[in-house]
Amino acid sequence: MRETLFRDHFWIRLAKRRPKLRTGCVFSEISSLQEESSDLTSTVGYDSIIQHLNDGRKNCKEFEDFLKERAVIEEKYGKELINLSKKKPCGQTELNTLKRSLDAFKQQIDNVGQGHIQLAQTLREEAKKMEDFREKQKLHRKKIELIMEAIHKNRNLQYKKTMEAKRLYEQRCRDKDEAEQAVHRNANLVTQKQQEKLFLKLAQTKSSLEDSDRNYQQSITSLEKIREEWQKEHIKACEFFETQECERISYFRNALWLHVNQLSQSCVQNDEKYEEIRKSLEMCSIEKDIEFFVNLRKTGSSAPAPVAYENYYNAQRNATPVRSPASVPISRRGPLPTPTSGPGDPDYATIDGYSLIHH
Secondary structure (H helix, E strand, C coil): CCCCCHHHCCCCCCCCCCCCCCCCCHHHHHHHHHHHCCCCCCCHHHHHHHHHHHHHHHHHHHHHHHHHHHHHHHHHHHHHHHHHHHHCCCCCCCCHHHHHHHHHHHHHHHHHHHHHHHHHHHHHHHHHHHHHHHHHHHHHHHHHHHHHHHHHHHHHHHHHHHHHHHHHHHHHHHHHHHHHHHHHHCCCCCCHHHHHHHHHHHHHHHHHHHHHHHHHHHHHHHHHHHHHHHHHHHHHHHHHHHHHHHHHHHHHHHHHHHHHHHHHHHHHHHHHHHHHHHHHHHCCCHHHHHHHHHHHHCCCCCCCCCCCCCCHHHHHHCCCCCCCCCCCCCCCCCCCCCCCCCCCCCCEEEECCEEEECC
């Protein structure tokens, strides 16, 4: 149960009440009331609540704009991922199991992009809900604010009228006091006719005082009724505004909580898509891919024979002039012997009847 309530802490700043004087004088009681009501027309408490509510509404608008901006980012990121997975080559010549893994990879990246686009739409929907909530509170508040505005205006007008009646009443009191003093002061110094004029003026000031006193008291009575009405409406307004603020804080907190959950859910869903890629990679077999490539592209299992050395002159001498319809196979020859020469021999060597001269 909350102990701190708006209705208990957002009033005008009242001056301390002076003890009422029990002299029977209306003026004394009125003075005491005026001392207490010196800030009656102040709206400092009400204005403080309204300012706080306006700040809260602004904060909701800022979060709403944040969601919209995040939605733009998510949508752009999602579209970029989809374009990347569809248009950018990524191992397009791979074969067999690795190719299937790459296909799964690109498909899941496309799915991740679609997920971000869906998240962007969800964020826009949440921003719209925040906007609707904010506008709904604004409309409900407007009704109370109009009521309080009218009451404040009526209260201030009556207060002004009462203060004018008080000023006139005090002036009539001073006029009566001066008339009484004139009568007592000039009782033995003026003629009978002048004395009658002084008494006549005194009677007129008393009559004016009674009228102004009555008018002043009526104004005070009217002001008190208006003050009680204002106090009652102020309490109702405080209760309404407090309820709205509780709803706003609750809605704002829940909206933020939901937003974070949506981001977490997006991460979980993305990880599920990435898990599909990991599962596909687990099925990728190096041995199978090598075997598949060999069977698909093999060109032969025999390596080419070495290229042998053929001596041009040996081929010329061993050639026979007899023509034969059948071709004579050329036999492969072994390595040639290393040419040698003895000490004192000329600087040459012979190989099969041919001379190699050393220069």
